[in-house]
Amino acid sequence: MKRWFRQRVDSAYERLLSREISGAPTHVAVIQDGNRRYARSQGDDAHEGHRAGAETTERVLEWCQDIGVEELTLYTFSTENFDRPDGQNEALFDLLCEKLHDFADADRVHDNEVCIRAIGETDLLPGRVQDAVAYAERRTRHYDQFVLNIALAYGGRSRLLEATRGVAADVEAGDLEPEDIDIEDIERRLYDRPLRDVDLIIRPAGEERTSNFLPWHANGNEAAVFFCTPYWPEFSKADFLRGIRTYEHRQESWRRTRARRALALLGALSEPELAEARSIVDRFRDSLPSAERPESGDLEAGEFETGDSSRRIAD
Known part of the structure; x- marks a missing residue:
């Protein structure tokens, strides 16, 4: 009875939030935090937490498409994550391979023309993960209705550093004059294909920091930030809609x-x-x-x- 009542309340709250939302951000970025802590709270190992988090990711992708978001970036594996125990990382790499193949073959991905891209130092990842990334990108490269960026072996500062080094090398070679350096010169060197400016960053699990995530595209655009307490596997549609409402309030204030x-x-x-x-x-x-x-x-x-x-x- 208690669970049934909570579900009714949650459903009513979702409907209320949906009525309050009049628009959608173009680009949402998510830090998928709390998978391991969720697993510990359930008495499971870290792998089960990551698998539960992957199910949330699939739901969030659907919610974004439902309200008109055009680009979603997921912070999935940072360069700092390489310091975690090998057993944890290997299990996560296996899950990434599985999900990348599943996404690349899913009817909903092709029906909605979702372009899957990986951003980050993917050459640092195991060969099987690189192969899975290449497969997903190849299968969806020609789509442009929705973009799903998966940040793998990603570090925001390292990307800016590499872009700066590229500009410096071109200046030294005489291919670029210092006074001609502009925003486009940096952006071209950050990623193989351009990202839209980030409108909203969502971070669950109680941490109130953006952890070096997309600094050029988020900080430079003064993106709205929504922090919430549920672990990523517990992240609900109501939480998602509250994040969208935060973005709308930020836009209205601007x-x-x-x-x-x-x-x-x-x-x-x-x-x-x-x-x-x-x-x-x-x-x-x-x-x-x-x-x-x-x-x-x-x-x-x-x-x-x-x-x-x-x-x-x-x-």
């Missing part, structure tokens, strides 16, 4: 801040800058509380309010 800044600066701008500022205020006006929201006619006439005062822009 739009409100942009509108307020533009509105406050209108009085100090010269005429050539006014059109751009008015455009920003007009674009994000609906994100402001009604008491702060100017009318379009006021913007065109040069009249607006900031705080308690009313001002007129001199033409």
